[in-house]
Amino acid sequence: MDYFTRTKIRSIILDEKIKIGEKPIILGWVRSVRQSKNVIFVAVNDGSCMGTLQGVISDPDSFPDLEKLSTGSSVRMVGELVESQGKGQKYEITVESLELLGGADESYPLQKKRHSYEFLREIAHLRPRTNTFGAVNRIRSKLAYAIHKFYQDRGFYYIHTPIITASDAEGAGDMFRVTTLDLENPPRVDGKIDFNKDFFSTATYLTVSGQLDGELLATALGDIYTFGPTFRSEKSNTSRHVSEFWMIEPEMAFCELDEDMQLAEEFLKYLFEYALTECADDMEFFGKWIDKTVRETLEGVIKSDFERITYTEAMDILVKCGQKFEFPVGWGKDLQSEHERYLTEKHFKKPVIVYDYPREIKAFYMTVNDDGKTVRAMDVLVPKIGEIIGGSEREHRHDVLRDRIVECGLDLDDYDWYLDIRKYGTVPHAGFGLGFDRTLMYITGMANIRDVIPFPRVPRWARF
Ligand code: 4AD
Ligand code: MG
Secondary structure (H helix, E strand, O other), X not given: OOOOOOOOHHHXXXXXXXXXXXXXXXXXXXXXXXXXXXXXXXXXXXXXXXXXXXXXXOOHHHOHHHHHOOOOOEEEEEEEEEEOOOOOOOEEEEEEEEEEEEOOOOOOOOOOOOOOHHHHHHOOOOHXXXXXXXXXXXXXXXXXXXXXXXXXXXXXXXXXOOOEEOOOOOOOOOOOEEOOOOOOOOOEEOOEEOHHHOOOOOOEEEOOOOHHHHHHHHHHHOEXXXXXXXXXXXXXXXXXXXXXXXXXXXXXXXXXHHHHHHHHHHHHHHHHHHHHHHOHHHHHHHHHHHOOOHHHHHHHXXXXXXEEEEHHHHHHHHHHOOOOOOOOOOOOOOOOHHHHHHHHHHHOOOOEEEEEEEHHHOOOOEOEOOOOOEEEEEEEEEOOOEEEEEEEEEOOOHHHHHHHHHHXXXXXXHHHHHHHOOOOOOOOEEEEEEEHHHHHXXXXXOOOHHHOOOOOOEOOEOOO
């Protein structure tokens, strides 16, 4: 086709690389066809940006394909670029040739009306062609790039941790099993399934986090980050949870909790700033149609100094605030989303980093504080969403870590390699995990995490 010779609509209307009088080849999908007197206007979008390019046809009789042209069809359109007579666009094309590549009949579900997000999830194979999901997917791509840029510019190395794993990195048991055993008739020993006969000669799962392997690399390369898919089988059917999500996990050797918090704050601010400056046209769309406050919210975060409070201080605020919560508050209880939102939206009115959580409610790998009761965990909470980052300083004392693994009911044999890096040249190290999809919710103002992922996976839903 004309792959290398066509012009992307973006380079006409945003980058202004094509000049008046030139004759670009446009390849895209028809958004609308409209007739006024004897003139036909065809709006084409090619996905390169939000905008459409209007083709103007003043002699319809010489275009045999016109009859079959409708919303959703794909076209090849060529003509002279002129300044638009009409309102709403700067340029248009005086169409010289218009070829229908693939038609779309009246059953095409994305006719010109607003659809509910629920409906659009059912047609996730077509929703990328809407304005909203076009913008979401473009921002996803840009932000993925920004993440690499942030870390690469700071000398971090990008590492790939395995997706199939035999260990539970969070010790929470929310893992999907990976197996090639015959589920109808699995091999057994002593009445139990014999995973020795499974593909890897051991029970295996999809990873919940790349952190443990990340630590191995950080204690060799210094500063590393992972950016990959993670999987959790927790049955949380909320607007902020999915079963498959992408996480960015930096890990830094010779780093303690304060420095970890500082990096997390800089990282979030960088991403928000990047979205505002590098994705301006799509951000304008979100501000206009999805959430009017989105720019203000991001700018607020960029300007603020994140509040830092201990878990004990946070609980104190929650216990004394007089607000009614669905879940109970009190020292030792985990912070629920409603509590996190109270702290960020009502009390501090800015992002809050809560640190030093009770050891009972956090993972086995976190440094135990001298009080023996709390661990060096930190969660970054933001208005509207609550937790967006979870991180910690890692326990680097061999004996303390070994005791914690046992205390958490995990099998020491599964973690011998993890303990080894505490045996040979152990160093303080720390890191965190940022949920990529929650970050995109925040940036776009989309209210449901299912609408920032092309094909989300949630309980009872793995279609497409
Ligand atoms: O707090 P979490 O569980 O931390 C970890 O996995 C650590 N290993 C990270 C580290 O220290 N390297 O998860 C980190 C972040 C959360 O703050 C949240 O943004 C996101 O991952 N997240 C989810 N996002 C979507 N759906 C889910 N079910 C999520 N669970 C966690
Ligand atoms: Mg967490």
